Amino acid sequence: MHRGSFASIAVLAQAAGSLAKSVNYDWNITWVIASPDGFTRPVIGINDAWPCPLVEANVGDIVTINVNNKLGNETTGLHFHGINQISTNNMDGAVGVNQCPLPPDYKVQYLFYADAPGTYWYHSHSMGQYPDGLRGPLIIHDPQDPYQDQYDEEVILTMSDWYRDQTPPLIQAMIDPNNTNFAPPIPNSTIVNDGADSHINVEPGKTYRLRLINWSAMFSTFIQFDALDMTVIMIDSSYVKNQTVQNLRISAAQRSDVLITIPSDADRNFPYLVAMDLNQDFADPDPPRPIQFPFNVTGQLVTDAEKSTDGNLTVQKFEPYDDVTFSPHDDEAALGPVTKRWLLNFAYCHDVNGYPRACFNESTYIAQKVPALYSAASLGDNNTRPDAYGPIGAFVVEYGEILEIVVNNNNEAIHPFHLHGHQFQVLARPGSNAGNWSEDVELNALPPRRDTVAVNPKSYAVFRIKADNPGVFLFHCHVEWHVELGLTATLIEAPDRLVNYTIPQDHMDACDALGIPTTGNAAGNVDWDNTDGFVTVPPTVYIGSLYGEAAEAAANATNTTSTTSTTSTASTTSITSTTETT
Numbered sequence: 001m002h003r004g005s006f007a008s009i010a011v012l013a014q015a016a017g018s019l020a021k022s023v024n025y026d027w028n029i030t031w032v033i034a035s036p037d038g039f040t041r042p043v044i045g046i047n048d049a050w051p052c053p054l055v056e057a058n059v060g061d062i063v064t065i066n067v068n069n070k071l072g073n074e075t076t077g078l079h080f081h082g083i084n085q086i087s088t089n090n091m092d093g094a095v096g097v098n099q100c101p102l103p104p105d106y107k108v109q110y111l112f113y114a115d116a117p118g119t120y121w122y123h124s125h126s127m128g129q130y131p132d133g134l135r136g137p138l139i140i141h142d143p144q145d146p147y148q149d150q151y152d153e154e155v156i157l158t159m160s161d162w163y164r165d166q167t168p169p170l171i172q173a174m175i176d177p178n179n180t181n182f183a184p185p186i187p188n189s190t191i192v193n194d195g196a197d198s199h200i201n202v203e204p205g206k207t208y209r210l211r212l213i214n215w216s217a218m219f220s221t222f223i224q225f226d227a228l229d230m231t232v233i234m235i236d237s238s239y240v241k242n243q244t245v246q247n248l249r250i251s252a253a254q255r256s257d258v259l260i261t262i263p264s265d266a267d268r269n270f271p272y273l274v275a276m277d278l279n280q281d282f283a284d285p286d287p288p289r290p291i292q293f294p295f296n297v298t299g300q301l302v303t304d305a306e307k308s309t310d311g312n313l314t315v316q317k318f319e320p321y322d323d324v325t326f327s328p329h330d331d332e333a334a335l336g337p338v339t340k341r342w343l344l345n346f347a348y349c350h351d352v353n354g355y356p357r358a359c360f361n362e363s364t365y366i367a368q369k370v371p372a373l374y375s376a377a378s379l380g381d382n383n384t385r386p387d388a389y390g391p392i393g394a395f396v397v398e399y400g401e402i403l404e405i406v407v408n409n410n411n412e413a414i415h416p417f418h419l420h421g422h423q424f425q426v427l428a429r430p431g432s433n434a435g436n437w438s439e440d441v442e443l444n445a446l447p448p449r450r451d452t453v454a455v456n457p458k459s460y461a462v463f464r465i466k467a468d469n470p471g472v473f474l475f476h477c478h479v480e481w482h483v484e485l486g487l488t489a490t491l492i493e494a495p496d497r498l499v500n501y502t503i504p505q506d507h508m509d510a511c512d513a514l515g516i517p518t519t520g521n522a523a524g525n526v527d528w529d530n531t532d533g534f535v536t537v538p539p540t541v542y543i544g545s546l547y548g549e550a551a552e553a554a555a556n557a558t559n560t561t562s563t564t565s566t567t568s569t570a571s572t573t574s575i576t577s578t579t580e581t582t
Ligand SMILES: *[C@@H]1O[C@H](CO)[C@@H](O)[C@H](O)[C@H]1NC(C)=O
Pocket: 031, 032, 033, 555, 556, 559, 560, 561, 562, 563, 564
């Protein structure tokens, strides 16, 4: 098999110039015992440590990450959120779509080209493993950063909700028929920097680029730094025209890069507030229950460690800047004319067994046997037939088409939708209760781009992409619990260019070890329309990664560290609230 019309990755790197290099990481994925919010539990880490390490490269580099699964009796996989995966769709890491699950004691290499600068993150795209800890920052530096003269240093700040229970029992309880209001699990705390220090050392007079990353499983956060302005320069991994704001709302999976200048006459430390938004709709003037922010973390920008770090920050009302009004830095106009539209109506639903699910167009995503990319690579020109892929919400778009994606959110809560492989243009994302999209809605002619957008309750959003990145890409809500309820669809982009696409041998070996076919339709049948073996009913018993005896033995075998993680209560708060959100 050959790579068809793909540029080879070496050619891509050469085009980036002589400074391009290869950046390599060797990782064992391991269980680690940690207490990020003061409560000790098993988490999934890397090389016997947690929080997970930073991946860093420059634009033009080739990043290789050798991953060895040391979880004992559990499979895994890594996805690189926001990375376009130009020519390397087989490295996108979504388990069941771009690869098979990686079995215990199997190794696989991820290799991709750092085509675009930005603040990214990586995480497991399998079995709810990222709320269990398997996530970390991924930064692609830009030698041609248009803002590089405007800041002195950069700092990564991650924020997240945190659960004290492992995810499998939480998900099993959520998909129970008695969960009549589709309630997701409620976190126990908010953590900053995965429980490590929330103090950021700064110097008066300097400007910092803060790379804010939200890797919540569920909730969004508001963030504000004392009375200091934030100048937003990038959202997700797209530069915007600099815009000064006071506070931001960052949904699960979103990133914001902001510049903050410490006054040169500063004689104190500056508290910042990260407030988890547990509201279904923070903008609702008449909310169904009182607006509350039960999980706050106050961190400090520390100019002088001798001075007080007890200061708190109170915000009367969060009025975050509307992120669809940012302007793209490169002035790229709205793509058009649209040649194909993908209309996705989201609503909760039930499967034939009466189990709660989430649906696009009345269908819930049901994982199949053969990774969809492997079907696309092996079905010849029958890979353009959506029905070959089973009930995974497949939608086919031809190379070069201008695709408009419309999402109608028929639910009373905000949901952050994400597309793999693209920074999409956001042409419309009105406020709550705007109703469903219609042909005559107003569109932004100079839309911002990002890869995750929070769609408001009882409202809609309109995105556009150019279908120039052949591959199989998921479109899904980034609330991990909603992924587990099936709120995912699959874009089959330029399938004619995926015919005979090469899958590396180590990725094939992972399938072989588990007896998963690597060719044919969703069930591995040679005939695309032979549906024998398709999975048509979602399983009622949830199988996830649980720390148990086999895991402990594996952890004992690899554990060479004497201290596994930092524990700090300075950066966390928790209460035992049982507020419910749907
Ligand atoms: C690894 O070893 C350290 C030190 O003995 C211990 O504190 C930690 O809990 C161990 N980790 C696991 C996952 O067993």
